[in-house]
Amino acid sequence: MTTSDALVSVADFRSDTVTAPTPAMREAMAQAKVGDDVFDEDPTVHELQALGAERLGQEAALFLPSGTMANVVAIALQARRGDEVLLEEASHPYLFEGGGTAWIVGAQPRPIPSDRGRISPETVLEYIRPLNDHFPRTTLLCVENSHNMHGGTVVPLTRMRELRTVCDEHGLKLHLDGARLFNAAHAAGEPVKAFAEVADTVSISLAKGLGGPVGSLLAGSRAAITEARRIRKVLGGGMRQAGVIAAAGLVALREGPTWLGEDHRRAHDFAAGIREIAEHFDIEERLEAAEPETNMVFVRLPYDEEAYTPIVEALAAQQVRVIALPGRGMRFVFHHQITDEHVRRALDAIRDAVAKNLRA
Ligand SMILES: Cc1ncc(COP(=O)(O)O)c(C=O)c1O
Structure with missing residues (x-):
């Protein structure tokens, strides 16, 4: 596996600077x-x-x-x-x-x-x-x-x-x-x-x-x-x-300019997926993702900063990388090496983590 294959297989949402x-x-x-x-x-x-x-x-x-x-x-x-x-x-x-x-x-x-x-x-x-x-x-x-x-x-x-x-x-x-x-x-x-x-x-x-x-x-x-x-x-x-x-x-x-539309579309799909998860668990007050204007989605768990840690860790275990920014939430950045499969994987991992960590 080459370095770029390895990078592509990890869903790296930390930034749009991580592309190979x-x-x-x-x-x-x-x-x-x-x-x-x-x-x-x-x-x-x-x-x-x-x-x-x-x-x-x-x-x-x-x-x-x-x-x-x-x-x-x-x-x-x-x-x-x-x-x-x-x-x-x-x-x-x-x-x-x-x-x-x-x-x-x-x-x-x-x-x-x-x-x-x-x-x-x-x-x-x-x-x-x-x-x-x-x-x-x-x-x-x-x-x-x-x-x-x-x-x-x-x-x-x-x-x-x-x-x-x-x-x-x-x-x-x-x-x-x-x-x-x-x-x-x-x-x-x-x-x-x-x-x-x-x-x-x-x-x-x-x-x-x-x-x-x-x-x-x-x-x-x-x-x-x-x-x-x-x-x-x-x-x-x-x-x-x-x-x-x-x-x-x-x-x-x-x-580069030709793939931005897809990046923005995936950001939109991801934010919609987060809102579905929040609705499913009836935690819309606690799990939020504003509709993105471009290629970033901040997922907020407004009631408790510490709630991010288990979610960030659970995502990492699923090869989904993301950073939590104090006061702003988990930042998901979309770029041309994020695929639809990565979006699904991130949403599945968040759904699982929410079920384990937030419901109680
Ligand atoms: C809006 C904005 N300006 C400037 C920079 C700095 O760019 P660089 O990381 O290439 O120094 C960044 C980096 O994230 C940025 O987001």
Whole structure:
């Protein structure tokens, strides 16, 4: 059994980052034309960056090793030391990127509330500091779309445009953390470009819903991306024969968007299955799964955090991997290596675990 066979046979719902490269990706990697990308001479990286810029409707794009680096580069580009950066309070750069905004950029992150990731223009207005020597300057708004910790929720295009207007009126730049922007756009039935064009900078992950093994793209104006390249170098993100991984990224960018519909359909089927289980055991108050907007389902057992442990363990015994996130529930993330059989297996394991652990 190869590593990828082993990965596929386990139903791994922990994240959409766990996918193994497809045979087409491996083949592209083996055949990739490469050069030294720190000398800006890697033709495959150039091709990926050009395709990314085109898909995102921006002048230029830069290949980076991770979404975390893409976010911190975008923030460093658009906020100075001592500036204030508005970040949704459960957003990835605020919660999960090691405090890079403060640590690396030296800007002050200000968490702002939202309705499940959908920041309102009124909230942004409320949080923009007046111009006064006492206050930090508010220079950047970051929007995450789809929103991971709110369960893969989508910030609609109309809302994105309203946020753009507020930013323009108050001199703020807008960074779109679109690690899963293709999922959001697919769910919204809008072109990815339409979302990306709203932002000054936009990052997308090649290694999440799109299924590639490594890397992100950051896109923006040519001037912004020239500067981003310099910041990436400072952070140690200049990669030499990066065409080897960019080749897989190209396959992900071309093919990945085509399988998102099935991922979202499976997420929907799974959530419906959870609601059936809750109904069957008459525990709708205690076992919940909101209808997913994209590729994530958070299964909540709201009455008791500790109730997750036996269920997570029972699932693991059935080769179903999942993580429990404190306060949010068990997160099931759908990706192209999750099959209908995996969905059935997960539901069967949850039904058994519920029968054993919750009924009493
Ligand atoms: C919304 C969002 N942004 C950024 C990142 C960071 O990406 P990476 O893991 O490639 O650093 C993640 C990772 O899960 C994410 O969910």
